[in-house]
Amino acid sequence: MQGACSFCGNTEFKSKSVEYVYRRGEKMLVVNGVPCTQCTYCGERYYEAEVLSKIESDFEAIENGTREVEKHLSVPVEDFSRLVG
Numbered sequence: 001m002q003g004a005c006s007f008c009g010n011t012e013f014k015s016k017s018v019e020y021v022y023r024r025g026e027k028m029l030v031v032n033g034v035p036c037t038q039c040t041y042c043g044e045r046y047y048e049a050e051v052l053s054k055i056e057s058d059f060e061a062i063e064n065g066t067r068e069v070e071k072h073l074s075v076p077v078e079d080f081s082r083l084v085g
């Protein structure tokens, strides 16, 4: 990561491995261990274009049925207006 964070202007970053959630409409793909560079001040994450296109291709492959995913998660979805408490 070169230069400053586009959100807060901080110039210090660290390399991290994170969980990335790719979403297209109602479909999602969660990828663990994705390399990124994170702003040490605000936490904004920056990904290499190559990393993002790899995730997108993987999503396509799963959609086309040419690739099996490691596991599936069942995710409950709520609207804030319906929340209790």
Ligand SMILES: [Zn+2]
Pocket (backbone or CB within 6 Å): 005, 006, 007, 008, 009, 010, 039, 040, 041, 042, 043, 044
């Ligand atoms: Zn920042």
